[in-house]
Amino acid sequence: xxxxxxxxxxxxxxxxxxxxxxxxxxxxxxxxxxxxxxxxxxxxxxxxxxxxxxxxxxxxxxxxxxxxxxxxxxxxxxxxxxxxxxxxxxxxxxxxxxxxxxxxxxxxxxxxxxxxxxxxxxxxxxxxxxxxxxxxxxxxxxxxxxxxxxxxxxxxxxxxxxxxxxxxxxxxxxxxxxxxxxxxxxxxxxxxxxxxxxxxxxxxxxxxxxxxxxxxxxxxxxxxxxxxxxxxxxxxxxxxxxxxxxxxxxxxxxxxxxxxxxxxxxxxxxxxxxxxxxxxxxxxxxxxxxxxxxxxxxxxxxxxxxxxxxxxxxxxxxxxxxxxxxxxxxxxxxxxxxxxxxxxxxxxxxxxxxxxxxxxxxxxxxxxxxx
Amino acid sequence: xxxxxxxxxxxxxxxxxxxxxxxxxxxxxxxxxxxxxxxxxxxxxxxxxxxxxxxxxxxxxxxxxxxxxxxxxxxxxxxxxxxxxxxxxxxxxxxxxxxxxxxxxxxxxxxxxxxxxxxxxxxxxxxx
Numbered sequence: 001x002x003x004x005x006x007x008x009x010x011x012x013x014x015x016x017x018x019x020x021x022x023x024x025x026x027x028x029x030x031x032x033x034x035x036x037x038x039x040x041x042x043x044x045x046x047x048x049x050x051x052x053x054x055x056x057x058x059x060x061x062x063x064x065x066x067x068x069x070x071x072x073x074x075x076x077x078x079x080x081x082x083x084x085x086x087x088x089x090x091x092x093x094x095x096x097x098x099x100x101x102x103x104x105x106x107x108x109x110x111x112x113x114x115x116x117x118x119x120x121x122x123x124x125x126x127x128x129x130x131x132x133x134x135x136x137x138x139x140x141x142x143x144x145x146x147x148x149x150x151x152x153x154x155x156x157x158x159x160x161x162x163x164x165x166x167x168x169x170x171x172x173x174x175x176x177x178x179x180x181x182x183x184x185x186x187x188x189x190x191x192x193x194x195x196x197x198x199x200x201x202x203x204x205x206x207x208x209x210x211x212x213x214x215x216x217x218x219x220x221x222x223x224x225x226x227x228x229x230x231x232x233x234x235x236x237x238x239x240x241x242x243x244x245x246x247x248x249x250x251x252x253x254x255x256x257x258x259x260x261x262x263x264x265x266x267x268x269x270x271x272x273x274x275x276x277x278x279x280x281x282x283x284x285x286x287x288x289x290x291x292x293x294x295x296x297x298x299x300x301x302x303x304x305x306x307x308x309x310x311x312x313x314x315x316x317x318x319x320x321x322x323x324x325x326x327x328x329x330x331x332x333x334x335x336x337x338x339x340x341x342x343x344x345x346x347x348x349x350x351x352x353x354x355x356x357x358x359x360x361x362x363x364x365x366x367x368x369x370x371x
Numbered sequence: 372x373x374x375x376x377x378x379x380x381x382x383x384x385x386x387x388x389x390x391x392x393x394x395x396x397x398x399x400x401x402x403x404x405x406x407x408x409x410x411x412x413x414x415x416x417x418x419x420x421x422x423x424x425x426x427x428x429x430x431x432x433x434x435x436x437x438x439x440x441x442x443x444x445x446x447x448x449x450x451x452x453x454x455x456x457x458x459x460x461x462x463x464x465x466x467x468x469x470x471x472x473x474x475x476x477x478x479x480x481x482x483x484x485x486x487x488x489x490x491x492x493x494x495x496x497x498x499x
Contacts, residue, residue: 023406039432040407231406231433301410301430323409323432352428 011056012148012206016213020227027230028121030057035229042232043325046195047368049224050154052216053233055194055201056209059123059144061116061130067137068112074273075133076106077255079265083108088175088192091263093126094275098254098282101129103245105192107177112138117149119245133274148209152216153199153228153236155368160220161200165189169200183215194233196240197368238331239324239366241293247304248291248319248333256282257289257335290341291319293363294349296330298356302349308334309348309355318349324365331365332358372399374465378481379490382439385465388481389472393442396469397429400494402461405431411457413449413470420444422480426471429460442480444473 008031017024022033033054035042045051063072072080077100078091088107092100102122107115118126127142152161158169167180167189177190185208193199204212217225234244243249249258255275256264261283266276296302302321307314321332336347343362348355377385383401387394402408410430420426420440427438449471453459460468475481485493 034433035406038407040409235432299410301435303435323430325407325432 009057011054012209013054013056013150013213016210017054017227022227022229025230028057028119030120032057033227033229034231036227039229039231039235040325042226042228043235045224045226046154046197046228046232046236047326048155049226050152050156050160050199050220051195051226051228051232052213052220053151053153053228053230054149054209054213055151055233056148056206057120058149059118059120059126059142060147060149060203061118061127062141062143063114063116063135063138064112064141065138066112067135068114071133071135071138071140072106072114073271075130076104077260077265077273077275077279078106078263079267079270080106080108080114081269082265085110086177086179088177088190090175092255092260093129094255094273094279095251096274096278097251098256098275098278099251100245100249100253100255100258100260101251102126103243103249103260107188107190115143121246146206147203148206150202150204150209150213150216151193151195151199152202152220152225153193153195154197154225156220156223156225157197157199160216160223160225161189161202163219164215172200183212183219185212187212194242195236196242196364196366197236234320235322235325238320238322238333239326239364241333241364243291243333244320253289253291253335254282254287255279257287257291259291286338288338289316289335290338291333292336292341292345292360293365294332294334294347294358295361295365296332296349296356296358298358300349300351300354300356301330302332302351302358307350308336309350310336310340310345321349327365329365331361333363336360372465373487373491375487377465378441378484378486379493380439380441380484381493382441384439384441386441386473386481386484387469388475391475392447393444393473393475393481394469395426395441395471395473396464397438397460398490399464401436402464402468405429405434405436405460407432408457408460411454411460411470413451413454414446416446416449418446420446420473422477429457438470440473441484442473442475442477444476446471447474448472
């Protein structure tokens with residue numbers, strides 16, 4: 001799929017965002033809402049009630065055919081054979097170096113029908129990569145323009161969504177999905193998200209997205225539902241230590257270094273896959289570097305790209321850093337040498353030429369209370 | 372939100388002249404552009420600032436912005452209470468959220484700043 005260079009792409013909800021008073025910014029080539037009422041209010045609403053996000057910019061690829069499972073086993077890091085129908089799996093597309101081309105979610109619709117959801121900024125790169133791996137006995141189709149994706153997130157998400165669907169949501173477990181109507185719109189309802197809260201991601205036809213958005217906002221009015229932008233999405237995911245491709249991991253960091261050893265399958269059943277010869281020994285014996293969470297001790301906000309120091313030695317940069325609205329702390333992620341990455345380790349973050357003290361803390365920074 | 376009694380800069384600071392003192396903050400437009408403010412750093416009292424020199428930093432959750440001295444002068448006061456509650460910059464940018472008071476060193480500089488009407492036109496031209 002070709003798109004003119006330079007022009008920002010719009011999701012089917014672009015008009016809805018503008019009507020809602022969103023502040024729009026360019027993100028990964030898309031014109032996206034960064035905030036509506038205010039980032040902190042949106043962040044807190046998702047932690048305490050619910051927020052509705054437009055994530056239609058994400059990409060979707062279909063992999064279908066008798067060879068689909070074998071192809072996905074070869075190009076993803078996690079064990080696709082563990083999935084049952086209507087189950088989803090967090091995974092990655094590793095290169096032979098063990099570093100990811102992208103992180104993805106694999107949805108199994110049937111044993112020979114899968115859907116991959118990929119990062120918006122990586123759609124073209126991922127598709128080219130997958131095509132180059134030579135899918136055999138299966139089709140690989142970029143369906144990114146054929147779906148809108150709405151994320152309804154927060155402790156009230158299930159109650160709000162249940163008002164609009166006959167699908168029994170209590171029966172849809174974490175990282176499972178159902179297929180059914182929501183407000184009369186055919187949808188896939190997946191219990192996934194990028195906020196650290198309970199919630200659903202709804203995949204629908206683009207022309208149904210605006211109507212569904214309005215119906216959801218109506219249904220959630222008394223439950224504290226607010227539209228939430230990419231700004232809150234970023235601070236929510238950081239508090240929950242969910243990684244952002246291009247910041248916290250990229251083509252220069254292995255999955256094990258990024259702390260994603262748990263999505264690297266090394267069991268017999270997985271078989272060979274790209275990067276296995278690097279990732280398997282790292283998973284067993286450790287990687288030279290490790291992505292850790294830190295908290296600022298001195299007053300200051302760490303930001304992406306700021307230098308990180310161990311003693312006087314620059315050891316890398318902040319990969320993600322922000323004020324954390326729910327925790328009301330300044331937090332961040334960075335890579336440290338594995339032997340100096342223990343919780344409690346004192347590090348420095350250089351903020352505008354000044355070294356400020358920080359320390360390594362356990363992650364996730366925020367974990368939602370169990371119901 | 373363009374009070375008539377203030378002078379404005381192209382960096383979106385305001386100055387309220389109080390005799391030979393100038394009280395300084397950032398404009399309503401600036402706080403809206405920043406979004407929720409969560410951090411503020413101000414200079415020490417006694418520091419000599421030149422016009423356009425950086426005197427501090429204001430950060431929202433998403434953005435970092437330097438603060439520029441609208442005029443030359445010595446820092447007579449810095450709003451320490453505001454550094455503890457920087458969210459007041461969003462709530463009351465022309466009142467409680469003043470940042471520093473400068474001793475006006477060079478009154479002629481004030482004439483080079485924009486009045487309310489000129490600043491409004493400037494903001495509107497930037498939006499286009």
